[in-house]
Structure formats: C-alpha cells, structure tokens
Amino acid sequence: MTPPPLLEARGIKRRFGNVRALDGADFSVFPGEICALIGDNGAGKSTLVKILSGADRPDEGQILLGGQSVAFASPAAAQARGIATIYQDLALASELTPFENLFLGREELRPGVLGRLGFVDRPSMRRKAAEQFARLGVRLRSAHVPVSSLSGGQRQSVAIARAAMWADQVIFMDEPTAALGVVQTGRVIDLIRGVRDQGIAVVLISHNMPQVLAVADRVEVLRLGRRVARFDVADANVNRLVAAMTSGTADHGVPA
C-alpha cells in the first residue's frame, strides 16, 4: 500500500482565453520523494506548478494538501503551508550575502528592546545559515561575499537551501540544472537528494530525460493539459518517457 499523497491535484482546469492550458490535470507527490514532472512545451507544466504554488488559481478542480482541500490565495499563502518554488531566475538578491538571502523577508530580530526597534540578529542568522548549509552539504567559497560573486551552481545551492529552510512539505524546482556545467550539476543533484532525505518532497521540472531517470523516484507526464502517464523510475526508460510525452501512450496504469 502506498501512503496517501502529500500534495494532490484533481481535475485542474485553467483556460487563458481560448487556450486550455490545463484540461482536467491530475498530479500527486508523495512524502519524501523526488517526483519529476515532465511534458513537452505547452503541456501545462508551468501552469500546474503556478497553481500548486499559489501563483495562479484554477478555474476548476481541487488541490489537496495532506488529504485536506486547500486554496492558495497567493505564493505567500502556499509558503505558509510549507510549499516553496524555485524558479530558474532563482530570485536571490545578488548584492546580499548567502545568509542574508536565506533569511530575506524573514529576518531574525534581536531579543528585547533592540528587537522591537527592528535590529536584526546577524550572528544568530549567520549561525543558523551555516548549520543549514552544513546539513545539506553545501560548501560555499565564502559566506561573506555577495551572492553575485558565487558560481551558478553555488547560487542554485543557496536558492535550494533557502527553500528547504522554510518549506517543510514540497519544493518545486524549475530546471534547476539547466544553466550548469557537469560538476556543478552533480553537486546540485546531490543537494536535491539531501533535501529529499530531510523528508521534503521535491517536484523536479526537467527536460533532461537521462537526469530525470537518474534523480527522480517517480515520474508524472503531462500532455495537452492532462496527466497521461506515471512511472516508477525503475519501470521507465527514455523511450517510454518520450513516447508518453509526445503521443500520450500510457503503458502504465493511469487513473482515468
């Protein structure tokens, strides 16, 4: 028996004018797994992720978090429920240091009167950030330089560490290794596994089929706004994934 899904979408529909971006899409992600969400361009991946992370609202359909029906009014509302999204542009403040970025918008204040006056507790934030980086095995060139001077892989690591610090349920990652070289890609993938091993579900949006097969535990395939297939990664190979993406041929049971 599989446990119930952590986050589930049922029959999500979303239209933009005459375009049906999502046409009754289903999706589920389970606790402590890396689930790849794949599909050709225009399959509706981005729209689905936006809806599940609170950045957009469905016209029809249901979102369940831990079995409970939820409606996210904003990304902040989804974040409050432990769901974070890392977009390709990372959304880091590039002149700030890694620890300042980890706590951006959630700065810790000093205890007592100084805190009430808005004084930030840098030593505490720095220590907690160092703990977070250590826990995830992130090694930065320096904690004291602006993020803009870090490499692309290290910036991605900072973004992931930040998401994992505040989201304890699900993290959506949009093509996290698209812009990275081989070595950096390997490090980021290790980091994604580290996040999963902390019990956070990771939804990986990717076009890189070999990487999906190497990293994900499960794969869900979208085509023309619907889920057309889902695989345990052990049962999947590139040909099957591509076939499902392009023709919707589902050779594994998809609930109707």
Next chain:
Amino acid sequence: MTVAAPFHEAEGEADPAMERWGRLLGGGWIVLLLIGLVLVFGLLRPAQFGSTYNLSMLAVNAAILLVLSVGQTFVIIAAGIDLSVGAVLVFASITSAQVMLHMSGAPGSTYGTTQGGWGVVAAGLAVALLSGAFWGAINGILVAVARIPALIVTLGTFGMALGFAQLLTNGVDVRAVPETLVEGIGSGAVAGIPMLVLIAAAAAAVGAVVLHLTRFGVHVFAVGSDREAARRAGIDVRGRLIAIYTLSGTLAGLAAMMSTARYATTTIGGHALDSLGTISAVVLGGTSLFGGIGSIIGTVVGVFIPIVLLNGFVILGIPPFWQTVATGAVLILAVWIDQLKRRAREHR
C-alpha cells in the same frame, strides 16, 4: 565572525572583518583620497588649514549637504534617485519660515529676526519635516505604485516643489526668522562643536544604524539589489520604497531648518544644485548607482571631498573654480571603478 567557520574552504580568503569594512567604505580608496587631501593641505598650510576655526567651518559647510546625502544614500541603495531634495528643502524652508513668521506676529516684509521662542521654532520644525515628508511620500508613491522611473518623478517634483515655493512667496525670500533659531541653532555650539554639525552627525549616525543594523536597512539593500527577489521573499516592496523616499524628503525638511538657521533667511535660489551635490557625494562614497551596495560612512567621506578640495584650493590660492573640475573628475573615476569591480565580480 568565527561562527561561520564551516563555510571557509582551504583556499585563501580575505579576513571577513576587513572585507566587511571594505564593503562599508566602498573599497576604501576614496577614504585614502580624503586623508591624502587633508594631509597635503595640512602640510602645505598648517596654520590656516589646520586651524580649529577652519576645520569647524569645514564641518559646518558639510552639515546641510550631509543631512540631504543621508536620505539620498537610502534612495540610491534602493536603486532609485532623488533629484528633488534641493527643491524640497526650499519648499520646506518657505512653509516653515512663513509659519514661524506668522506665529511671531511679525508682518510679512520684516527683515532681520523675530522674537519667536522655542515653541515657534518647534512648530516651524514640525512644518518643515511634514512638508519634506509630503513631497517624499509623493515621490515614493509615484515610483512604487505608478512605477514611473524615479529620475522622471523626482525631476518633476523638483520643478513642482520649487514652483510652489515661489508661488507661496512671489519669489521673494522670507527674510525674518526667529532670533532663537539663528542664535541657538545657526550659530550655536555645544562644547565648541557647532550645533549644525551635531545635528548632521546625529542624522548620519541614526541613518547608519538604521541602514546597517535594522530589518528596514536589510530591506533597503534587498529592494535595490533585486526588486523582484525582494517581492517574492515577502518584502512589502511598495511600502519600503514609499518609506525610503519619505525619509529622504523628511531629511530635506530637517536640512531646510538648518539652512534657515544658518543663513537667517530662506534661500530660494541657493539650493538648485544640492541634489547633484548629494548624488555625487553618495556615489563618491562607494554607493552604487545600480543599487544594493553602499554605506552612510562612505557618504560622509563623499560629502567632505568636494568641501575639503574647495577649502584647500582657496587657502592655497588656486582659483576655487578648479574645485568643481576636480570633483567632477573624481566622480567619474568613482563610477568607473565601481563598474570595473562589478564586471570583475560577475565574470568570475
């Protein structure tokens, strides 16, 4: 800084404390330039340049510009610009001087000083601060909500604030201000330090604490570094921008009272170039025009460079007009160095 030890890799890294000071002072070379100027003038004309009177006058000359520049530092770190500060200063000095004149019961054409006491001065200060905050809030709302470029917004309010100031007075300065203000603040001193300098130092100190130690300050840097990232991190970017421009306007109101106190008159024609002076001081001090980087300490240094140059040139008998030439050249150099550093970092 030892708490962050796990971060360090074996390869060499500059001492974090040094790095932090380097960032605060914008690389430090501009501090060396200021020290160099003081040393050169001090050695060439120790009696004149180094005299207590001269140093005190240097500080007084810097005071009003420094107060304006503190606000400008916040604005520029937030990736904005405030061209209106000089005109807002004039507007605030007119409204406050008119209120003080009215409260002192003196007719509008009086010359010299009036008998208004500290109560009148306090009311004038409140009017000046509110006038400044008013224009600052307009700037902030237009930049943050209407999303009009700050350059255009503040160029527009520059003209409007100056125009309203002239409408209020028919273009004639208010030349009668309370004796209390002129004596107590304009030429007053505590323990030999001029009041104007104390006020400016306090404004800079408070500004530095807010910018570098508080959550508001962190958000100023975040908004200037990447507005979208700040928004997604849950920071109320609009509210912060409005607050930042309002702060700049309010400080212009404070500077207005200092100007009135010092010159014992409003100075409609005397502050048109103040905005440019503050921008050049802020940029000289290592604050990046692209936002996200800067410090109040740097701005203090940046304010003093043109003032020390002018003073030194006068004492040395060099035509003082060379000061604007030299300041302009140093300004261009400062921005060039800023860009070189950025490019070096981003191509690593």
